[in-house]
Amino acid sequence: MVWSDPEVETVAPGIHRVPVPLPNDGLRAVNVYMIEDGDGVTLVDSGWNGPEARAAIDRGLAVAGAELGDVHRMLITHMHYDHLGQADELRRAGAGEYWLGEEEKESFSILVTDPVESRRERLDQLEAHGAVELAEKGRASDGAVKEPLTWQPPGRWVADGEQAPLADGQLTAILTPGHTRGHLCFLHGDRKILFSGDHVLPHITPSIGFEPHTNPLALVDFLESQARVAALDVELVLPAHGEVFTDLVGRVDELTAHHDVRLDACRAALSEDGSSAFTAASRIGWTRRETPFEELNAFNQTLAVWETAAHLELLAVRGTVTRRVVDGTITFTRV
Numbered sequence: 001m002v003w004s005d006p007e008v009e010t011v012a013p014g015i016h017r018v019p020v021p022l023p024n025d026g027l028r029a030v031n032v033y034m035i036e037d038g039d040g041v042t043l044v045d046s047g048w049n050g051p052e053a054r055a056a057i058d059r060g061l062a063v064a065g066a067e068l069g070d071v072h073r074m075l076i077t078h079m080h081y082d083h084l085g086q087a088d089e090l091r092r093a094g095a096g097e098y099w100l101g102e103e104e105k106e107s108f109s110i111l112v113t114d115p116v117e118s119r120r121e122r123l124d125q126l127e128a129h130g131a132v133e134l135a136e137k138g139r140a141s142d143g144a145v146k147e148p149l150t151w152q153p154p155g156r157w158v159a160d161g162e163q164a165p166l167a168d169g170q171l172t173a174i175l176t177p178g179h180t181r182g183h184l185c186f187l188h189g190d191r192k193i194l195f196s197g198d199h200v201l202p203h204i205t206p207s208i209g210f211e212p213h214t215n216p217l218a219l220v221d222f223l224e225s226q227a228r229v230a231a232l233d234v235e236l237v238l239p240a241h242g243e244v245f246t247d248l249v250g251r252v253d254e255l256t257a258h259h260d261v262r263l264d265a266c267r268a269a270l271s272e273d274g275s276s277a278f279t280a281a282s283r284i285g286w287t288r289r290e291t292p293f294e295e296l297n298a299f300n301q302t303l304a305v306w307e308t309a310a311h312l313e314l315l316a317v318r319g320t321v322t323r324r325v326v327d328g329t330i331t332f333t334r335v
């Protein structure tokens with residue numbers, strides 16, 4: 001069995017992993033967790049919005065012995081569509097309110113007011129990082145989201161350390177910025193279980209700072225957040241993609257080591273007199289197979305430039321590169 005197969009898996013007593021399919025994504029599915037909670041259930045994440053995803057939720061609820069009206073609340077780890085996308089729809093269909101991290105407020109408000117404007121800002125930044133053609137391509141295309149989303153805001157904007165009550169204890173929100181600004185993990189302290197969202201994934205390296213309200217220091221935040229969860233007393237990790245696992249510290253070490261390698265590669269890709277993130281990105285290999293930059297499609301090239309920029313900004317904070325703006329282009333130079 002593959003983790004993304006549409007089969008509900010009980011991963012701990014009273015906790016069910018429900019793989020909710022994604023329409024067009026290399027990730028295949030997102031895990032929604034259903035926690036039996038007294039006379040109902042509490043959900044972690046909600047899945048993509050659509051009929052197939054809804055069917056998966058209903059299958060999961062049946063295994064948990066519940067119906068949609070029994071959902072006390074939905075704890076959303078972050079604002080990406082595969083996690084948040086179905087929350088308001090489920091609420092309107094009878095589920096309880098959804099909660100989202102308060103540091104996602106700005107990104108959320110962009111989605112429900114002017115997503116086109118947020119794209120414009122991102123494309124301007126892409127251009128500032130030297131990716132002139134990619135930015136032009138982006139401006140010429142319509143983009144996926146044209147209309148503001150009609151979602152109601154969450155029932156609660158959750159702060160770091162806030163607790164969601166459960167019949168057998170509570171879930172504590174752990175602010176873990178990086179993947180997005182307001183990403184939350186949820187810790188069941190008594191049971192030593194961490195719902196890790198997209199912050200710690202078993203096979204994939206989480207993307208950094210891909211969000212409407214952009215964060216130039218996303219990688220700085222991400223690595224600090226990795227150290228933060230590694231210090232928690234956790235015996236079981238329930239990630240949003242992939243199967244559940246136990247060795248949290250081991251996985252954090254791998255992710256940190258991965259970024260150390262990428263940091264070296266980004267720094268080495270800079271010319272003597274300095275380079276943009278775009279130029280550096282075009283000189284290093286991508287994906288696990290070290291695919292050349294020019295073989296990536298425009299979307300993945302854009303992600304590659306963002307990733308490179310995030311790494312170079314971190315190096316600038318550490319002081320091993322300098323950052324200056326030359327003729328409107330952000331340029332990094334080895335110290």
Ligand SMILES: [Zn+2]
Nearest residue numbers: 078080179198
């Ligand atoms: Zn995500």
